[in-house]
Amino acid sequence: FNGVAITGSGSAVPATTLDNKSLTQLVETSDEWITTRTGISQRRLALPPESLTSLATTASQQAIAAAGINPEDIDLILLATSTPDDLFGNACRIQAEIGAVKAVAFDLTAACSGFVFGLVTAAQYIRTGVYQNVLLIGGDILSRWVDWQDRRTCVLFGDGAGAIVLQASQSDRLLGFSLKSDGTQNHYLNIGYEGSAQELSPGINVTKGTYQPISMNGKEVYRFAVQKVPEVIDKALFAANLTVGHIDWLVLHQANQRILNAVADRLNIPEQKLISNVANYGNTSAASIPLALDEAVRAGKIQTNDIIATSGFGAGLSWGAAIFQW
Numbered sequence: 001f002n003g004v005a006i007t008g009s010g011s012a013v014p015a016t017t018l019d020n021k022s023l024t025q026l027v028e029t030s031d032e033w034i035t036t037r038t039g040i041s042q043r044r045l046a047l048p049p050e051s052l053t054s055l056a057t058t059a060s061q062q063a064i065a066a067a068g069i070n071p072e073d074i075d076l077i078l079l080a081t082s083t084p085d086d087l088f089g090n091a092c093r094i095q096a097e098i099g100a101v102k103a104v105a106f107d108l109t110a111a112c113s114g115f116v117f118g119l120v121t122a123a124q125y126i127r128t129g130v131y132q133n134v135l136l137i138g139g140d141i142l143s144r145w146v147d148w149q150d151r152r153t154c155v156l157f158g159d160g161a162g163a164i165v166l167q168a169s170q171s172d173r174l175l176g177f178s179l180k181s182d183g184t185q186n187h188y189l190n191i192g193y194e195g196s197a198q199e200l201s202p203g204i205n206v207t208k209g210t211y212q213p214i215s216m217n218g219k220e221v222y223r224f225a226v227q228k229v230p231e232v233i234d235k236a237l238f239a240a241n242l243t244v245g246h247i248d249w250l251v252l253h254q255a256n257q258r259i260l261n262a263v264a265d266r267l268n269i270p271e272q273k274l275i276s277n278v279a280n281y282g283n284t285s286a287a288s289i290p291l292a293l294d295e296a297v298r299a300g301k302i303q304t305n306d307i308i309a310t311s312g313f314g315a316g317l318s319w320g321a322a323i324f325q326w
């Protein structure tokens with residue numbers, strides 16, 4: 001079979017909660033400002049010994065159990081992350097933790113679009129008949145890269161991981177997708193590397209430094225999301241030969257409630273179809289879509305055969321949408 005089906009999901013969040021009131025002790029802000037502008041009430045923070053590997057491992061084990069397969073069945077592990085425990089790549093560590101001995105594993109970096117980009121990438125391997133069982137994980141620990149003195153960004157983000165299993169199936173349930181990038185707007189949102197020259201020998205300088213905290217132009221990112229996300233969902237719907245009326249659930253990257261509402265509004269999708277957990281977790285980057293998806297599945301909201309429209313958007317800038325049937 002060369003069709004693609006999602007057969008299981010899982011998720012994991014850190015044990016520690018930081019609410020808005022606690023943030024007022026760090027920066028000049030208020031619960032009222034944060035909730036009215038973003039809809040976020042609290043976020044989870046990964047503290048050692050928690051790590052991206054530990055959260056991703058738990059999410060993966062749940063997804064594998066839900067799919068009813070064994071770790072040894074997995075052919076490919078894709079980890080969408082921008083915050084690996086190891087800059088050389090984190091996916092192999094997860095492979096080792098879950099015992100997916102047969103799988104090839106690698107990281108995919110596309111910030112908050114990572115899960116949707118990973119979904120489409122995984123599907124190509126299945127459609128070409130190369131692999132049958134793929135584990136896709138979206139996970140990020142942005143708390144490592146937030147400047148906790150910068151009130152414009154530190155109130156927005158949280159940590160977590162989510163995972164799905166995609167399998168070859170007779171019917172293709174990935175109905176349509178569209179992916180986009182625009183590097184000319186990269187400066188609106190990034191975690192840039194900066195270093196200073198270190199002379200090794202005359203005329204040979206290497207750069208030694210580290211990544212800088214998240215830098216964001218909030219207004220431009222907001223404008224970008226509200227314009228581009230409805231457009232890309234329309235494109236994915238067109239590819240699927242469907243219309244907005246077919247959508248049962250809208251599962252967007254959980255950036256903030258105002259963006260979610262504005263996108264649903266522009267698409268004319270009623271609020272009851274909008275899945276949101278941003279109040280509890282903040283923006284968890286690549287984790288946010290699989291985390292929201294998994295919670296909605298476990299709550300019995302999303303049912304077999306429901307049509308889901310999903311869209312990730314963020315740094316790059318990058319954005320994309322996929323329409324799939326559960």
Ligand code: ACO
Nearest residue numbers: 029030033037112151152155218219221222255313314315
């Ligand atoms: N508490 C109190 N005041 C604050 C805070 C805060 N946490 N943050 C900013 N302010 C102040 C600003 O300093 C500014 O004050 P000033 O006018 O005296 O300078 C005022 O509030 C207004 O600031 P703006 O930045 O104009 O606020 P805005 O209405 O644009 O809301 C927000 C900011 C919530 C960040 C909004 O721009 C937004 O939602 N942007 C999208 C951001 C986002 O979702 N990014 C991530 C998506 S991509 C990804 O997931 C990686």
